[in-house]
Amino acid sequence: MxxxxxxxxxxxxxxxxxxxxxxxxxxxxxxxxxxxxxxxxxxxxxxxxxxxxxxxxxxxxxxxxxxxxxxxxxxxxxxxxxxxxxxxxxxxxxxxxxxxxxxxxxxxxxxxxxxxxxxxxxxxxxxxxxxxxxxxxxxxxxxxxxxxxxxxxxxxxxITIKQHFKNIPMYIISIPIFILLIILLGVEALREKILNK
CATH class of the missing domain: 3.40.1580 (SMI1/KNR4-like)
Incomplete structure (x- = not known):
């Protein structure tokens, strides 16, 4: 242990x-x-x-x-x-x-x-x-x-490879949050472009 x-x-x-x-x-x-x-x-x-x-x-x-x-x-x-x-x-x-x-x-x-x-x-x-x-x-x-x-x-x-494996649940949970942030940033950038035209 x-x-x-x-x-x-x-x-x-x-x-x-x-x-x-x-x-x-x-x-x-x-x-x-x-x-x-x-x-x-x-x-x-x-x-x-x-x-x-x-x-x-x-x-x-x-x-x-x-x-x-x-x-x-x-x-x-x-x-x-x-x-x-x-x-x-x-x-x-x-x-x-x-x-x-x-x-x-x-x-x-x-x-x-x-x-x-x-x-x-x-x-x-x-x-x-x-x-x-x-x-x-x-x-x-x-x-x-x-x-x-x-x-x-x-x-x-x-950290060791074993520790990375222990962290997999945290990595899985963080992926949707990361994707959501990218989508929000993309929407915000698109909105700024539309407003500036």
Whole structure:
């Protein structure tokens, strides 16, 4: 069932490379962090190199970003007494805002799910003028980690043939609507021609 499985793409020019059980165990031990089962499964396939979503697999760096996120959350009194695991930090400097933005991807391990919800902690615009930002926690689209990876894969590589077949009813429903729109546009164009004569 696709909802419970990662969609991995075998791209010869950009191969996924996984970690061994021993490497994953060492990573957990050296970083002093525990990983959810779905995340371990992801690392088996893409721990060394991912063609969709690269995560931090250096134990020292992993612990560093994890501790940084904990400090940021504590400053805002967020998820106190909750066990978290930060898996990625993304930093970017936006010239337009003349500001540096940090985004952390993390799991709340206290939820105790084998396929955990993936959260993002970062700056979000809080007004229409795009000049005020606030650090917030949001859930990724699809909420859980597997759904997030599959959606990112679909965005990068397109949907599978199987998914196209699942969409056939939607395609069938949209054909009459499309034909109706073409007829209406044709009638409107003909009416304009007649009125202009």
């Amino acid at each position: 696709r909802n419970n499985n990662f969609r991995f793409v075998n791209n010869p020019e950009n191969q996924n490379e996984g970690l061994t059980d021993e490497e994953i165990d060492n990573l957990q031990e050296e970083s002093n962090l525990r990983f959810p089962k779905a995340y371990i499964s992801f690392l088996h396939k893409t721990g060394k190199k991912s063609n969709v979503f690269q995560v931090e697999t250096n134990a020292k760096e992993l612990r560093k970003i994890h501790d940084e996120l904990r400090v940021e959350l504590d400053k805002l009194n967020l998820l106190q007494n909750q066990n978290i695991l930060c898996i990625k930090k993304y930093e970017t400097f936006e010239e337009y805002f003349n500001s540096n933005f940090e985004t952390y991807y993390f799991f709340n391990l206290s939820e105790n799910k084998w396929n955990p919800t993936l959260y993002i902690f970062g700056d979000e615009c809080i007004n229409e003028l795009w000049n005020a930002f606030e650090k917030r926690i949001t859930k990724v689209k699809g909420n859980n980690f597997i759904a997030f990876i599959n959606e990112e894969t679909d965005k990068k590589y397109g």
